[in-house]
Amino acid sequence: MHRIFFIVLCVWVGLSGSLAQTIPPPPQFDPDVLALIDKAKAQMDKGDYEGANITFRQALATKKVLPASMSYFFAKTLFIIHQNQNAKNFVEKYLQLAGRSGDYYEDALALKKMIDDEFEKIKNCEYCNLSGYRYVLCDNCNGLGVTVEECYNCHGNGMVMCPKCIGKGVLIHHDQLGDPIYEPCDLCDTKGYIVCPVCHGKKELSGRCSVCLGTGKKVSDIICNHQPEQ
Ligand SMILES: [Zn+2]
Ligand SMILES: [Zn+2]
Ligand SMILES: [Zn+2]
Ligand SMILES: [Zn+2]
Missing domain, CATH: 1.25.40.10 (Tetratricopeptide repeat domain)
Known part of the structure; x- marks a missing residue:
């Protein structure tokens, strides 16, 4: 009982003590x-x-x-x-x-x-980002937002080896006696190569610029004056 009273007293003294200090002393x-x-x-x-x-x-x-x-x-x-x-x-x-x-x-x-x-x-400025840094043209895509790269499949040739005849232009079968029978390859029309199925013969692939993500611009370290370029 005494112990509880002592704790209550301590809390009360503590509270009234802090309440009394409404004006804090000047900080050192x-x-x-x-x-x-x-x-x-x-x-x-x-x-x-x-x-x-x-x-x-x-x-x-x-x-x-x-x-x-x-x-x-x-x-x-x-x-x-x-x-x-x-x-x-x-x-x-x-x-x-x-x-x-x-x-x-x-x-x-x-x-x-x-x-x-x-x-x-x-x-309200279209020339800078939200931190006020000026946009400049993306030099990876020259501001186009898209980049054109050599086709990875045909390495820029536009043609690839015919996968059916493995470039031979003919298909070779064997008859029952084991003699070879030559048949023109219908996939490549005996040429041994076909138009690249990835770039469809264009030799290049275009895609969204990976640097500017298609926006054509990137943020520079120039502080923007919010004026169009002179
Ligand atoms: Zn073929
Ligand atoms: Zn290709
Ligand atoms: Zn770009
Ligand atoms: Zn600006």
Whole structure:
């Protein structure tokens, strides 16, 4: 009985203790983490956004508590290096964490609008994929979507050896005494070869391009400007 009361008391004290802490104390950030964030911001100031991306990721990898403002700066970096979806996630994270009172609330709203505008442009653009990378002509099929290859069966000859007479043009039987009887091959009309049954004499086979799967285009690593080619 005492034991149960003790447990209930502990739970109650624990709950009321956490309820009392409605305003959490200001988080103590790890100095190494803060140093990484300062480094990343300096890289941003110099225009080295690829470098800043790496440094921000190092800060994330520490798994330590990070200041909310980092989400804003990281989002800005990600947007500039065209990682739009990641940028959107981080700017939304910032707005959610910092709220209206955040130091970068207006900036974050403006950034979010730029990201959303870019997504809208991508969605309406026929020249790029959903990540904003420009399509180029598939060089395997020259944009045709189909490739023409030498027929595998006749190796591009259009003709194959007659399978009935094995290329001889005649069929050889033997009479009861064992003497050979020659009969013209009816399948190849004595020629010894027939039109290739796979390509029907065309020597080539066409099929859907295996690189672009028939679309005639492939994604490049060029960031799309959503304008037709000049
Ligand atoms: Zn034949
Ligand atoms: Zn063939
Ligand atoms: Zn192709
Ligand atoms: Zn585009």
